[in-house]
Amino acid sequence: MVVCACNPSALEAEAGGSLQIQSQPGPHDDGAGVRGSHVDRQLLVHTMEELERTEVVLLACGSFNPITNMHLRLFELARDHMNSTGKYRVVKGIISPVGDAYKKKGLIPAHHRVTMAELATKTSGWVEVDPWESLQKEWVETVKVLRHHQERLEAGSCHQWQNSPEQEKPSRKRKWAEPRQNSTQKKPLQPNTKAAPQVKLLCGADLLESFGVPNLWKSEDIARILADYGLVCVTRAGSDAQKFIYESDVLWRHRHDIHLVNEWVTNDISSTKIRRALRRGQSIRYLVPDPVQEYIQEHGIYSAESEDRNLGVVLAPLQRNIEEDAS
Amino acid sequence: MKNRIPVVLLACGSFNPITNMHLRLFEVARDHLHKTGMYQVVEGIISPVNDNYGKKDLVPSHHRVAMVRLALQTSDWIRVDSWESEQVQWMETVKVLRHHQSQLLRSATRMEGLDPDKPPSDLTAAPELKLLCGADILKTFQTPNLWKDSHIQEIVEKFGLVCVSRAGHDPQGYILGSPILSKYRHNIHLAREPVPNEISATYVRRALSQGQSVKYLLPDAVIGYIKDHGLYMTDSSQKGRSTQRNKGKTS
Numbered sequence: 001m002v003v004c005a006c007n008p009s010a011l012e013a014e015a016g017g018s019l020q021i022q023s024q025p026g027p028h029d030d031g032a033g034v035r036g037s038h039v040d041r042q043l044l045v046h047t048m049e050e051l052e053r054t055e056v057v058l059l060a061c062g063s064f065n066p067i068t069n070m071h072l073r074l075f076e077l078a079r080d081h082m083n084s085t086g087k088y089r090v091v092k093g094i095i096s097p098v099g100d101a102y103k104k105k106g107l108i109p110a111h112h113r114v115t116m117a118e119l120a121t122k123t124s125g126w127v128e129v130d131p132w133e134s135l136q137k138e139w140v141e142t143v144k145v146l147r148h149h150q151e152r153l154e155a156g157s158c159h160q161w162q163n164s165p166e167q168e169k170p171s172r173k174r175k176w177a178e179p180r181q182n183s184t185q186k187k188p189l190q191p192n193t194k195a196a197p198q199v200k201l202l203c204g205a206d207l208l209e210s211f212g213v214p215n216l217w218k219s220e221d222i223a224r225i226l227a228d229y230g231l232v233c234v235t236r237a238g239s240d241a242q243k244f245i246y247e248s249d250v251l252w253r254h255r256h257d258i259h260l261v262n263e264w265v266t267n268d269i270s271s272t273k274i275r276r277a278l279r280r281g282q283s284i285r286y287l288v289p290d291p292v293q294e295y296i297q298e299h300g301i302y303s304a305e306s307e308d309r310n311l312g313v314v315l316a317p318l319q320r321n322i323e324e325d326a327s
Numbered sequence: 328m329k330n331r332i333p334v335v336l337l338a339c340g341s342f343n344p345i346t347n348m349h350l351r352l353f354e355v356a357r358d359h360l361h362k363t364g365m366y367q368v369v370e371g372i373i374s375p376v377n378d379n380y381g382k383k384d385l386v387p388s389h390h391r392v393a394m395v396r397l398a399l400q401t402s403d404w405i406r407v408d409s410w411e412s413e414q415v416q417w418m419e420t421v422k423v424l425r426h427h428q429s430q431l432l433r434s435a436t437r438m439e440g441l442d443p444d445k446p447p448s449d450l451t452a453a454p455e456l457k458l459l460c461g462a463d464i465l466k467t468f469q470t471p472n473l474w475k476d477s478h479i480q481e482i483v484e485k486f487g488l489v490c491v492s493r494a495g496h497d498p499q500g501y502i503l504g505s506p507i508l509s510k511y512r513h514n515i516h517l518a519r520e521p522v523p524n525e526i527s528a529t530y531v532r533r534a535l536s537q538g539q540s541v542k543y544l545l546p547d548a549v550i551g552y553i554k555d556h557g558l559y560m561t562d563s564s565q566k567g568r569s570t571q572r573n574k575g576k577t578s
Contacts, residue, residue, distance in 0.1 A: 073543050080540055124542075264530055268524065283354035289543075
């Protein structure tokens, strides 16, 4: 069955015992982290249940042209959902803006898009930006980006892995090339050999449905993404997504690897609409984080001209897949 | 910007809590009025409702005012006003409008008084005060006994309405269906939100009570305040009870 959080009270039921331990939230608790309790025995049981959970890293690929509050909400909704199943613990979120070689119409230079995403995630304790994909000369298929990040996590887990319930983002900017170091003082709760977290692809329903666009995805890539990694898909129309999965053989085969998360608050803050509003001199405040809005204003990066970038150019995946089919 | 009519936008409501959607109303309304070429929006005011309004789950007004203040820290044109919330009892929206209008008149005459040699200009003339709301409020004018007819008339005749569209509402239809609204149609400005955004405070309260994240739905500073003060930890909205008195205010 497709895992679907269609009923908010079902979320609570699924949460089970380990999430019912509540204490007064402190100023640093942003709402979905593990809460401690005062009783040692409860803490031990709590910890044991935590250890049985699979750690997950949510990876979002996309243009982020520009990043919006909707993108950021995807992470929050997905984390809440995965954590509440009792089977997973989301330890990190990664935003991976696509490279310029993707050739999408209106795509502005990657360094702007990466910077805006970094500004947007400054106040997040667990979501960060990774520029690796954007720095590659050629466009990189999504499955390869997933593979890159999974391999990195596995390399990092050979060192002492984090033992905190959630990965705290260090405040200093860190070069992503270094394996993650435990910068916080946390008492180790278990031996060093811990499995690396699982990377899952975070997306909206539009990505799920894009699997149906001819030549946009290689079918073996779709299967690999689902089988080796898994999808966390945030959607407002849960039944449409379920229908789409039902009607696709490859999605149906991997339905257990697709987690559908319901978005109750219709949140249509699409980047396309943001760019349109900007061209028309309309305000985008409160649709994107303030620092992003200020950056856009300061640099004047979106205009009628910028919207015409790559006009008439074939999208890189279409180009590549058609060429490979021809050869 | 010659000879534009200065306008102040006033939003009344529970703001329980304030969300990015509320803040968007101001931005969309200002853009809309500026595009007509006739107006210059000089200020926005958020006036949280009095505790005695009696709406379910309404947290004490000092919290709601504090949260609005935090949300507006980064705005250079919108401010919070606690006058309505500090009155002894709940008061009708038209009375809040009258209060703020007289305040604006007073400061306009004060400013002109400061420099008698300066001829009165558009900028020192008292701005027009308009009620800012979502399209759902326009619909509540139809609810029997919720608004006095004379008040509706005064609001649209003496002040004016700026109404921001919301999914599932047909503001044109509400206007056409009401003789008073139709008569003062020219004083009702319908602004379209170009980027649909249905963040409701009801949803936010429920999410908070269930320990779910509300980040990016409201300003971080407001979320921090909510956590620090343990607000919205319980939520009875799922029981679905509401009285007629509770309708008519934006959540």
